[in-house]
Amino acid sequence: MCGDRKRAKIVRLNRIAGQVQGLARMVSDDRYCIDILHQIQAVKAALGRAESEILRDHAAHCVADAIKSGDASEQQQKLDELVELFDRARR
Numbered sequence: 001m002c003g004d005r006k007r008a009k010i011v012r013l014n015r016i017a018g019q020v021q022g023l024a025r026m027v028s029d030d031r032y033c034i035d036i037l038h039q040i041q042a043v044k045a046a047l048g049r050a051e052s053e054i055l056r057d058h059a060a061h062c063v064a065d066a067i068k069s070g071d072a073s074e075q076q077q078k079l080d081e082l083v084e085l086f087d088r089a090r091r
Helices: 003-028 033-069 072-090
Strands: none
Touching: 003 033, 033 072
16 A cells, blocks of 8 residues: 555544544533534544545455456455455445
């Protein structure tokens, strides 16, 4: 993974961590429930974007490398990982 892309992911995840900490403060401060719920939706959306970006990188690098390697076992492993990931997402 390119250093700039890695740094961007870390910045994104740190921002999400800050949002989650903010949620805890909102609950501690007895903020209005709807405001908290809106913030939770924002965190979920941010996590979804981070997930998509990491999945895209996985496909572009890890899966592509397995395909290029010609190693059928490695290719099957990467395919199985993706299927398992999508199966868990449906639950």
